[in-house]
Structures are given as C-alpha cells and as structure tokens.
Amino acid sequence: MASPDKKAFALRVDPALWAEVERLAAQELRSANAQAEVLLREALAKRGIKLGPPKARPPLTPPDPETP
Structure with a gap:
C-alpha cells in the first residue's frame, strides 16, 4: 500500500532496466x-543535490482491545 505522504506516479521503464532494479532490491x-x-x-x-533523510513510517500500534 502506498504511503499517504508519498507522491504516486506511473513510470515507463525498459524491462531490462527494471529487472536490474528488482535484482538489486532483492x-x-x-x-x-x-x-x-x-x-x-x-x-x-x-x-x-542533498535531500533530508527519508521520512520514517509511524510505528504500527496494536489495536485497542477496548475498541469494538
């Protein structure tokens, strides 16, 4: 699921280039x-061009057992 604070967009990439990105990612x-x-x-x-560090995702909190 996309983070609400991130910009989503479509990107057309050569399949061989994307395969290398996926290989590096793995x-x-x-x-x-x-x-x-x-x-x-x-x-x-x-x-x-220096950017600040990427924004960290907020920690996952367990559901409140008192909430139905």
Whole structure:
C-alpha cells in the first residue's frame, strides 16, 4: 500500500532496466519501489543535490482491545 505522504506516479521503464532494479532490491532486502527511490536519491546526491533523510513510517500500534 502506498504511503499517504508519498507522491504516486506511473513510470515507463525498459524491462531490462527494471529487472536490474528488482535484482538489486532483492539483494538489499528492499521493494523495487524503495530501491528506485534509493537510486534516485543517490543520483541527485552525485549531482550535489542533498535531500533530508527519508521520512520514517509511524510505528504500527496494536489495536485497542477496548475498541469494538
């Protein structure tokens, strides 16, 4: 499920390129989407554009047993 604080968009990518993104993602225990974001951040940093750290997801809280 997409995070509400992230921009969703369609991306057309060469299948061979996406296969490599998926391969890297599997090696680094990430989703392909997270791997694409890492690669974009690295490319921007290489060009001297620094972004803050990615926003952390809020922790999952167990449901309140008092709530029906």
